[in-house]
Amino acid sequence: MSKVKVEIRNMSKVYENGDGIQNIDLMIQAGEILTLLGPSGCGKSTILRCLGGFQALDQGRIYIDGKEVTALPPEKRPTSMVFQGYNLWNHMTVYENLAFGLKLRKYPKQEIKQRVHEMLDLLKLPNIEKKYPSELSGGQQQRIAIGRSLILEPAVLLMDEPYSALDAKIRQQMREELKRIQAQTNVTVVFVTHDQEEAMSLSDRIVVMEKGKIAQVDTPAEIYENPINRYTASFIGEMNFLPTHDGKVKAFRPEDMALSSSNGDYQGTVQEIMNAGHYSILYLAHEEQSLKLYLNKEEAKKYEKKQSLYFTINKFKVY
């Protein structure tokens, strides 16, 4: 049974312009990758910065490994942060960047050397220790930054949108690498992103945030299948909303329906069929709305534009 690594109790921090977080309660399990997900201004970075000690709280307490750290400055907390950019110090080599924390803690020279080499091996980046950050690519820089944080064996690794500045292909590789490193070191990771695809593929659990409050905390599968409210439903994945006669909405995923040319609960006209590789997207005009439906590529061939179609919803939620 995993134990609780980080406990956040009733944490609030509100900025002058109204942004911030209010009454956050959260328990982070040891060894999990927890993602804070939400749009700009929802407070995810604020939680991370408060955890790291870079932001003072208005109220609340933070406990790491059972000890209270609320009043401690960043250098005294067992956390380590990887920022979106400008992580590495440009006037130091990769070796010096990695060794900085260890030198500070007065580790013997031999041990520093050994740990740096071990870390570079873990990152699969041997032989670059004499290079300067300006000689590395964006992806390599971020990996070294992660290595620099991990070399101090922190209790929690905090990551503030670390891959947002990289291009899509590299981002994919970095995610896989992070999972590999995390599996090997078993470090607890708190990851912040606005990219729901990143959150879904990377996390053990996701915290969906809305305007400074937690909307839902669950595994990616659970959040996708059972979003707790309209906000979460529309934020994760694609969702169709059909208004019901008593003021609520019926929400269903584009793939959770069955199409038929002859019968079904609802009727609509085909606006457009778009090929997306191994599946197709069919846009159906229904009562002044354009619904998005997913079909496999074989089925999509059966239908054409302006055709009248029926569909039945297999799974839905009402909000």
Add this chain to the structure above:
Amino acid sequence: MKYLQPRRIYRSFGKKFFFETLIFSLFILFFYGPLMNTLMLAFAEQYQVPHVIPTKFGFQWWQYILSQDNLLQSIFSSFLIALFTTILSMIICLPAAYALARFEFKGKRFFLFSFLLSNAFPKIGLYTALGILFYKFQLMGTLAGVIIVHILNTMIFMIWIPSSSFQSIPIQQEEAARDMGAGPIRTFMQITMPAAVPGIAVSGMYTFLGSLEEAQGTLLVGFPEIKTMATSMYGIILDYPPMAGAVFSLLLVIPTILLLWGCQKIFGKEIFSGGISM
């Protein structure tokens, strides 16, 4: 020679080229003329009316200047004062520059612009007022007094330029250092300062050169005990032939040129054209 007549050039290359070249030549003459004249005089050994250019060149006046003890003393004082001014100014101004760059506090704007005040008034008025205070504290004619005057002149550079340099360092660099376990002071010394080196070097250079040429305040406060090259210059112009003045002037100009060239070589040209931004 026939083809160099102005009329021919005007006709063949066009009015625009002609006048541009004319104005440019006049500008060059105006700008470099005095410098050329100084160079010429400094190496002149025999220069009498009615000759326009010296008849004999040599190092006679250089030997003369360098043999005068009081002049050598003033050269030494100049550089000593410049060095002290730069170092002390750095110690006082750089932390202030950092505070202005990173922190918000009441009266910040006022502080920032207050450093412009000393440059807003005719300096001699300021120095006179300063002189009264110095008499009270018995700082007149002392090295400390002169250095204080020099530091006051440099504050605007040593605060505005480094502050802008500090501001341009991404805060994540400093936060990462704190995260690794470094305290605020260590972070400042090992992470912030190295990253701000170009800005600090340039303002240090301006400080050093500014101190070398500072004459008004030094004259008022330091004379007659403290003599720098700038203050001695007044005397030299009056008491010696122009060649001596030329030599002395070159002695002042050469370090300036060397420092500027060195800075530009190490840090690049953008640091000068960037200007002061806040």
